[in-house]
Amino acid sequence: MNALADPGAVRTTCPYCGVGCGLLATPDAAGGAAIAGDAVHPANFGRLCSKGAALGETIGHETRLIEPMMRHGEGPLGPVSWDAALDRVADGLRSTLARHGPEAIAFYLSGQLLTEDYYAANKLAKGFLGTANVDTNSRLCMASSVAGHKRAFGSDTVPGSYEDLDAADLIVLVGSNAAWCHPVLFRRMAAARAARGTRIVVIDPRRTATADEADLVLPIAHGTDTDLFCGLLVHLADTGGIDAAYVAAHTQGLDAALAAARTRVPDITATARATGLAEADVARFFAWFRETARSVTCYSQGVNQSAHGTDKVNAILNCHLATGRIGRPGMGPFSLTGQPNAMGGREVGGLANQLAAHMGFSPPEVDRVRRFWDAPAMAASEGLKAVDMFAAIGRGEIKALWVMGTNPAVSLPRADAVRAALGRLDLFVLSENVRTNDTAACAPHVVLPAAAWGEKDGTVTNSERRISRMRPFLDRPAGVRPDWWALAQVARRLGFGAAFAWTRPADIFREHAALSGFENGGTRDFDISALAGLSDAAYETLEPVQWPLPAGGGATARLFAEGGFFTPDRRARLVVPATAAPPAGEAEHPFLLNTGRIRDQWHTMTRTGLSPRLSAHLTAPFVAVHPDDAAPLGLAEGDLATVATRHGRAVLEVRGDAGQPRGTLFAPIHWSAANASHGRVGALVHDARDPISGQPDSKATPATLAAYAAPYRGFILARTALAPPPGSWWARLPVAGGHAWRIAGGDGPDLWRDWARGQVGAAALAEFSDLSGGQYRAAAFDTNGRLSFALMIGPKGAVPAWDALKDLLAGDRVGEADRRLILSGRSGAGTMPSGPLVCACFGVARDAIAAAIRAGAHDAAAVGAALKAGTNCGSCLPEVRALIAETLQPA
Known part of the structure; x- marks a missing residue:
């Protein structure tokens, strides 16, 4: 189906991961819509994952917040007018500013916000309230990539495009379960493997679904990614794999980085010993990388969510810079972004250590943004990053907080401490589109009903720097307003009306684009000034476009093939990573708890948790444990177990997983107090974080595991x-x-x-x-x-x-x-259950697949032909193949 197939379809963008898939939404007459992939969108060409395919099941109003709510004294929240709610917000911010100064005010934002919302929040906070305490839940997933890019390139630039996945001869996936977390991109990788013989290497302590289609799986020891890529750099230098001409013309720091790497892991044997890998496998990976010019290294949360995530990123970047494999077709490092607008938030200064348009807090940059905004109280230094921000709230140093579009009482490390901190605020404002979640249960003073996906109007930027329109296809409920509008209304009440006199999202986008080109002249990577003069009509019909897009120039698909980095001397830096011991358990907490996502759920399930299909694959919060670790504890498949750390505990269903490293546990992040009694995993995670990026380490919290009595x-x-x-x-x-x-x-x-x-x-x-x-x-x-x-x-x-x-x-x-x-457990027709759902895209259960296998469907293609299972996003294919092997195994 393409954009012209149905004249009633609205072209918009998926609200889930950073792939940024284009969608066609065709409203029905009952407040819903049919959702299909947009065949002409360059991110997905019509393909959708299970979550995107089920979006039509998640857009009802049953859980919606549809009017402002306010709390009077210690009483409960009650409905009020927008004027009353906005007056309360403005009065609270004004009072906090007067009594405690700008450092007592904070904003916590989300990669679910549109760029225009993000821009408005940052302008109000950093330019007019004078606080840089503005951070985002992207701090939890992409901050180490940002820091690594800036150290190496001088800018937060993803140099490549999705087309490189089609053209690569080697794709290396590091800390990325792309088959589940970025399935549309992973199907492109698998298609390249099938059509062109592209090799796929998976580097991950866990054996995930992504490994099912890999040519080489490296089950690396926790926290040793830097050692592996330092070893690769040494190997490249020792075997003639360095591109000396590129290094000499466009980089600096190779000698120091190489010397440090050689001290750390002088050869393949040392690398294998440091990483816990078989020496032959390390040698094979190194040889493939050395011999394959068209190599792309994709990395995600397994790299970023670490106490040393920035060093891991730079160790990867060092190898691509040393070989000149960057900015050319089929070559480059590629950060796979977690949220739909994590990139857009970074563009407008959504992190506490950034200003808008990819500027930082150097005096010239602060002055430039001040002059452009005519900002009277411009913040002059970095603010508190997410974990430090909530710690400051807990200490009583931050008095006023505005949370927009995220659920920190579930998602932040030490989530119980976050809950307690929220109760200390003098002013707690929450912009949300659902009536209840864990954060809304933490006694906010004002709750503002925000536009939901399907009602939003603006732009988002995906992982390949592609800006796409988010277009509304549903009418907003009468009492609901966009986030940018609420921010502008508060700004006007504070006396800043002239600077926030926007009447539509296009006004904000034009200002954002103009700032990107202001006093730029090619010195900053982010430049979309060619779009600063868009008419309202042109904004409405804006096609997906990559930046940079400077005035008078065309869009750029790839950067840095010929150097031109955004450092003072325009050379990239090869960085010496710090030496750090890999994480380990403790005597009292012998396991390492690794947290992450599952295939069919998203964040804290406020959207995906509405879909019966998406909820039928993995139906309860669980902990994956190696059978050899489970057995001595008396734990079997389906038992309940208590997972405890120094910070909290959860009770989770046991899933035996031979691909789970011994001594480690894996638990998903999605369950909250709204949908499980004991499933909040964020409460267990420690607050260790990367010293450069401030990103929390969510992959290695010391933990215990014990049986939970539930007869x-x-x-x-x-x-x-x-x-x-x-x-x-x-x-x-x-x-x-x-x-x-x-x-x-x-x-x-x-x-x-x-x-x-x-x-x-x-x-x-x-x-x-x-x-x-x-x-x-x-x-x-x-x-x-x-x-x-x-x-x-x-x-x-x-x-x-x-x-x-x-x-x-x-x-x-x-x-x-x-x-x-x-009462005997049978339906009226006498049928019995069909088993867990395997294919969420088409609602195909385990028993139906097993029956098709027994009837002659002996490979995944035959199962797909019979039942459609695995023919859309393909993320269920590993499970289908495992079921084929199990069903056909001789008795």
Whole structure:
């Protein structure tokens, strides 16, 4: 489908990862929309991942915040007018400024914001309130890349394009589970491998889905990436792999970097010993890199989220600079960005150590931005980065905070301490589009209803520096406003109206573009001044375009092939990484906890958690552990275990994973107090961080693992939301027609019986009780005979699978004869569950795939032909292949 196929389709951009896929949204008559890929968008050419394909399931108003809310004294939040809410925000900022100074004010922003929103927040804070305490959740994912780029290139520049993935002969993925986290790009890599023989190398302590299509997997020891790439630099120097002409013309620092690398890992043997890898595998990787001119190294959170992430980035960049493999087709280092507008936020100064238009806090740059904005109180020095910012809130040093579009009470390290800090603020403003999440539960004084995806109007920039339009295709609820508008209204109340007199997003974009070219003359990488004169009509129809795009020039797909770096002498710097010991467990906390994302969920699930399809693959918060580590602790697949650190604890479902390194654990970041009783993993993560970038280390927190006593297991189904009994373990997920809760705990069935009767009344329930055997089952039906509530609880293994009855919530009347079957765990048709969902794009469950395999579909292509599984984003293909091997294995 292309942009011309449906005249009612609106071209917009996906709100998930930094790939920046183009979408076609066709509104329906009921407030929803059909979503398809935009076949002419150069980021995805029509392909979508499972999350993008399910976007149409996430745009209802059931969870929306649709009017401003304000708290009076210690009372609860209550609805107020926009004028009252904005007056309260302006009065609070004015009072804080007068009593405590600008350093007592902070803004915490998000890569979910549009560039225009980001720009408005930074202009107000840094230019007019005088505070540089403006940071973003991008600090948690991309700050080390930013710092590494700036050390090497003099600028935060991603030098390549997605087309390089098509042209490369070698793609190296470092700390990146791209098959799950950037699946559209990974399918391009896999296509190049199939069509051109491109080799794929995966470097990761965990064996992830990405390794399924790799030619070489290097299960590197935690924290030793720098050693590996220092070893590669030494090998290149010793085997004639250095591009001496490029190095001499365009770089400096090779001799020092090489000497330090040689001291650290003098040869392949030393590199293998330092990284825990087989020497033959290291030699193979080094030879492939040396021999393959068209090489791209993609890296992501496994590199960035480290106490030494910036050094890891620079160790990678050193190898590309030393070989001149940068800025040419099929060559270069490539940072895979985590959020849809992490790049756009960096462009407008969204980090506490940046100013707008990729400028920093040197006196000339501060003066330049001050003059352009005519800013009366320009911040002159860097502000507090995210972790330090919330620590300062906890100490009472920051008194006023405005959080926009993010959920720090879940996502920040030591999230329990963050929750406590938020309660100390004199003014806590939250701009959100959902009524409830963990941060909204931390007693904000003002909550402003922000436009949601589908209603937003502006621009975002993806990982390859491509600016795309985010166009609205849904009407905003009457009480909802864009973030930039709320910021401008507060600025006007503070007396800064002339500088914030925008009437539409295009006004802000033009100002942003003009600043990028102001006194630039080619000295700064970010320049889109060619767009500063866009008319409103041209802004509406703006096609995806890469920067730099200076006035009078064309867009640039790649940079630095002929040097021209943005350092004072225009030469790149090869950096000497610091020497640091790899992370290790402690006597009291012998495991290392690694956190990250899963295939079908996003951040804290406020959007993806609305989709039944996306929630059916991995249905509860879990911890992955090697079977050899689980067995001595008495843990088996599906058990519950307590994961604890010095900062918090969670209770997670055990998943045995032979690809998990021994002595380590992996837990996903997505579950919050809104959808799980004990699943908040951010509360466990330590606050160790990179000393250069300030990015937290989310990959190596010392932890313990122990069995959690939960003899009773079961599930609840209900058409409306409810609260399971206090003290029980539960994980909530959406199902068609209502909600499901997986439950567990030590309470016997008699207590669950009493709770169930309290929910719907004993007379309304059909019940089965075997209290001596630990069993209780109940079901209730509405006046139309439809299932409205069901509870099943019993010893582990004695209760039907949770999805046995879920389809009945969306069904019609259940006949009297069939109601008895429900208590046995069968639907009215007598069918049994179809197993976990494997392919979220097409809703294909495990049992259906197994049946197709037994019927003759003996490879992934045949399964795809029969069921479509794996034919869209392909992120389920490793699971499909594993199921083929399991099903066809001889008894």
